[in-house]
Amino acid sequence: MPPDPIAVPDTESRSLLGALPAAIRPWLLLGRFDRPIGAWLLYWPGAWAIALTGGVIDRWDLLLWFALGAIAMRAAGCVYNDIVDRDLDVRVARTRDRPLASGRIGLKGAWAYLLVLCLIGLIVLFQLNPVAQITAFASIAPVAAYPFMKRITWWPQAWLGLVFSWAALVGWAAVTGGFAWPLGALYAGSILWVIGYDTIYALQDIEDDALAGVRSSARALGSRARLGIALFYIATLVAFAFALWLVRQDVLALAALIPFAIHLAWQVATLDPADPANALHRFRSNRFAGMLMFLACLVASAGL
DSSP: OOOOGGGSOGGGGSTGGGGSOTTTHHHHHHTTTTOTHHHHHHHHHHHHHHHHTTOTTTTHHHHHHHHHHHHHHHHHHHHHHHHHTHHHHTTSTTTTTSHHHHTSSOHHHHHHHHHHHHHHHHHHHTTSOHHHHHHHHTTHHHHHHHHHHHHHOSOHHHHHHHHHTHHHHHHHHHHHSSOOHHHHHHHHHHHHHHHHHHHHHHGGGHHHHHHHTOOOHHHHHGGGHHHHHHHHHHHHHHHHHHHHHHHOOSHHHHHTTHHHHHHHHHHHHHOOTTOHHHHHHHHHTHHHHHHHHHHHHHHHHTTO
C-alpha cells in the first residue's frame, strides 16, 4: 500500500530525494539526510578545534574523518531521538510526518539502522589516538540522555549544547593528545552558540510544544526570546574571543571574529519570533556562521 500523502514530508518530493526509489526515502528521512544542516552544526566545533591547534595542514585528514563522523553520528542521533520521541512526535505538527511517528518504518528496523550508523562512527573512532577515542566514547551518556531533557527541563538546548559541542573536545585531543585552556573557552563558547541557535529553531514549535507538554528555551524565554538569544550570542563571542586570545595574543586574532559577530548580529536583528519560516532561515544560516568561526580559528593559529 502506498504511503498516506499526508504522512509524506515535503522534502521527499523535492530535489535528489524525490528521484530515489520510494522504498529508500523513509530511511533517508529518518536519518535527516534531506536536511544536512544538523551534520554541519555537529561538524564545525570539531573543525574549529583542529584549526585552533594549528593542525589543519599536518592533520588535514582529520577534517575529512570528522566530516564522515558528523554525518553518521548526526543521523544516528536523529534515529535514536525519533525512537525515544515517537510518542511526542505524533502530537507536534512539524514532526508527526517522521517515518517512525507515521508508521512508515517499524521500531525494529529503526534500531537496526541505528546500529549500522554507529558502526560507521566506530570506523572513524579507530582513526583517532587513544585520548581522543576515550573522549569520543565518553559522549555516549550525554547523547543518550538528550532526548529525555525536553521532558524534565525547560532548557534542553543547554544539554544539546554539551552534546553538539563535544567534537571540539575530540578534535583538540586528536591533534594534541591532550587538552588545554583555549579548548575550555572554545567548548564553552560553542555550548552558548548552540543554545542561541537552537532557541531560534525551537521558536517554530512553541504552540505545538505547549500542547504536547514539551519544554524548550523558546517557551521559557517567551516574549524575551530575541533578547535571550542576543545575550547568548554575546556570551558566545566573549568565550570565543578568549579562546583565540589564549592561542594568539594579537589584535588580529580578535579582529578575525568580526565577520562571525556581524553574522550573529544579523540573525538577531532580522529575527521574527512569530514567523516560523523566518526562524528556520536564521537557524540554517548558522552553517555559514560556523565557516566564519573556522576561518577565525585559522587566523588565530597562523604560525603555530
